[in-house]
Amino acid sequence: MDGSGFFYTHIKDIFMDITALFRITYGMYVIGTLDGERPTGCIVNTVLQVSAEPLIISVCVNKKNYTNGCIKKTGGFAISILSEQIDPDVIGKMGFNSGKDTDKFTDVAHVFTDDGCPRLVSGISAWLSCEVVESFEIEDYTVFYAKVNDSANDLHKPMTYDYYHRVVKGKTAPNAPTFVPPQAEQTVAIPVADKKQWICGTCAYTYSGGVPFENLPEDWRCPLCGRPKSGFKNE
Ligand SMILES: Cc1cc2nc3c(=O)[nH]c(=O)nc-3n(C[C@H](O)[C@H](O)[C@H](O)COP(=O)(O)O)c2cc1C
Structure with missing residues (x-):
């Protein structure tokens, strides 16, 4: 990522702005x-x-x-x-x-x-x-x-x-052809928050519920991939 906030990739000696591909529209x-x-x-x-x-x-x-x-x-x-x-x-x-x-x-x-x-x-x-x-x-x-x-x-x-990215705040799985590293996804789809967030270690879902993460019940699971609460990282 350069100072302009765009994510570049180096393919065959050419620097490409791969965020251009984020503008292709899809369904779910x-x-x-x-x-x-x-x-x-x-x-x-x-x-x-x-x-x-x-x-x-x-x-x-x-x-x-x-x-x-x-x-x-x-x-x-x-x-x-x-x-x-x-x-x-x-x-x-x-x-x-x-x-x-x-x-x-x-x-x-x-x-x-x-x-x-x-x-x-x-x-x-x-x-x-x-x-x-x-x-x-x-x-x-x-x-x-x-x-x-x-x-x-x-x-x-x-x-x-x-909509899945912006409203549901969902992520794409690594085996999808449109997968990009979370860092690149965040530059365009989701503003990077300045405080630490609770992120699922499996699917990178970012918790954004009204209840503080620490107060969620111990049997709470990631709504996207089902990973237990203990599998979230605070970063
Ligand atoms: C938003 C999203 C989009 C996806 N798109 C594709 C896709 O187009 N093609 C694909 O092969 N996998 C895609 N995947 C990944 C598969 O759904 C995922 O790898 C799944 O776990 C495969 O399950 P299986 O091993 O039972 O087939 C996508 C996942 C997500 C979350």
């Missing part, structure tokens, strides 16, 4: 698929409509995410387009934990689409049921291209990636 989604018969999935912000006829969308999923292999085996997924009413716990569960170790859909109300994939029933704006027709491996990611077989619109206001 839960992509739900199957691990055998078990529902699983994760948060993504990289859904894009590719064509209207046939109706094709794309989504970019990190190869390290357990969801990636499950989509490859299942050949399909459902997209729940999150609304501003989504419970932040759902984002924490789906975006900062792995389906390899946990049953992410336990305690998250869901149903299965006719294609057999799980979608959320509350806190969503709309949903799509998708069948993979093509995929492309690039760097750490697989871009899945999928035909939309079914969809419904709940008409609630969709949550944008920007």
Whole structure:
């Protein structure tokens, strides 16, 4: 970061202002698929409509995410387009934990689409049921291209990636293509506070509730990733 407050990165002898990429707009989604018969999935912000006829969308999923292999085996997924009413716990569960170790859909109300994939029933704006027709491996990611077989619109206001950062004060997980170090994220999205803050050691969520952090009950957990209170650092 230089004195002007911008975060620069050094790529092939060129200094680039990567905050320019913060101006690309995205939505927030839960992509739900199957691990055998078990529902699983994760948060993504990289859904894009590719064509209207046939109706094709794309989504970019990190190869390290357990969801990636499950989509490859299942050949399909459902997209729940999150609304501003989504419970932040759902984002924490789906975006900062792995389906390899946990049953992410336990305690998250869901149903299965006719294609057999799980979608959320509350806190969503709309949903799509998708069948993979093509995929492309690039760097750490697989871009899945999928035909939309079914969809419904709940008409609630969709949550944008920007809203998630500014209003929910959420962070992006390291396996997301849009991940940037918290230092760079703070320069643009969140003003740096001049006093110490309580920050989650797993997902970097910054506590901003009305109750002083010290007075929170001992069984209080990070609303984003579920880490216990003891896992917060005061810095
Ligand atoms: C706001 C946000 C956006 C994300 N976007 C993506 C994305 O577009 N693609 C991706 O592969 N992972 C993305 N992630 C990361 C995955 O949700 C995360 O790595 C998750 O723990 C993977 O779970 P899994 O191992 O069960 O698949 C995002 C996470 C957050 C919190």
